Amino acid sequence: MPAKSPAQVLLEKADKKANSSTGWFSSASTKFEEAGDLYQQAANNFKIEKLFKEAGDTFAREAECREKCNEANEAGNAWWNAAKAYKKTHPDLAIQALTQTITHLTKLGRFRQAADREKEIGQIYLQEFHDLGKACDSFVQAGDWYAQEDAAATANACYKEAADLLADLGQYIQAIARYEHVADHSLTSALTKYSVKEYWLRAGLCALALNDVVTVRRNMTKYGSQDTTFPSTREAKFVNALAEAVEAADAEMFTGAVVEFDSVTKLDNWKTSILLKIKREIEQPSGESAWGGLT
Structure with a gap:
């Protein structure tokens, strides 16, 4: 033996x-x-x-x-x-x-530490099981605990992660609400105020994914009233240009706006994905991709 x-x-x-x-x-x-x-x-x-x-x-x-x-x-x-x-080997048991x-x-x-562990659960659901819904729930719960422990920046990072996942799930109205919630909190601090244009850009793309130009325009006006510098940003101009293209059902105009924005600020995977969803609504019958070989 x-x-x-x-x-x-x-x-x-x-x-x-x-x-x-x-x-x-x-x-x-x-x-x-x-x-x-x-x-x-x-x-x-x-x-x-x-x-x-x-x-x-x-x-x-x-x-x-x-x-x-x-x-x-x-x-x-x-x-x-x-x-x-x-x-290392059994992510399901790790969650338990x-x-x-x-x-x-x-x-x-010890809610701050509970939030850390809940965030870990969210990451496992996302990376190991690709379960976006459960990951989203964990990020929201973690965000709530961080928020009550006055860890606002960490809470916002979790809420933003949840918003991205909601959009990936096609739950655009809920995603917009989350992005706006994070933006509202970010406006209260000089350190985080710079990031609101990114959250509002994502909220605008979600509204466009709903094919709801009226809501896009109303929201852009609202964001401009919350931060008067926003309408002059590249992000705001980009959303407005996309809204015009969607309203006109003009795929070429849409593509032009995307290529112009991407040439200065590289699009991440999340933006590329949602832009393709919006694009398909106004795409040419041939179904060909309209920019950069993306399909």
Whole structure:
């Protein structure tokens, strides 16, 4: 028989301790504290051996011991360690462990850290499962917790991420509301005021994706009243030029506006995607792409 690894030896000791009967001179709490310590050591040894699923499972057992001792802080840390191990190979289990972590953090009133973990969940849903809806929900929840902890810039980054995802899902009205919410908050600080033109540009593109030129024009007027410098920006002029093209159903005019804007400010993937959606509404019957080989 092959020799047992250090991790396996420690795991067996931890199991034995957790399942042992409580003697005259020890309490159940002490038993689970000691078992928890052994599980933690075993889990770290599994990580050394690059056995990440086993490490995650063992950190989870540590967390359960900590919970039995009413050690909420240590239990939350153990669940987070489990999540970090699971992320390597089992993102679904990482989400479950992070959810447990968040439960402990919110009970302890540590909402800033809960927001960090919720944002992690959003990133896993997005990158590993391509589940835009669940990712969006997590970013909104994280944003709400950051906002209540006065971390406005981090909250806005989460809300903006959620708005982008809402637009990707075709939920343009909700996306516009999110972008406007972020812009409103950004206007309150000299440090973030410069970024509102980007949020309003994205909101304008969402309104164009709804093929609703009336709303586009009304919103652009509203944005101009909130920040009098906005109408003279390249972003505002771009949205207005696109609105004219959509209203005239003029694909050539639309393409010209896109190429001109892109020549100075390179379009990112999100803008390229939504512009193509808008473009298809006024595209030539041939279905050919109207700019830069994009289809």
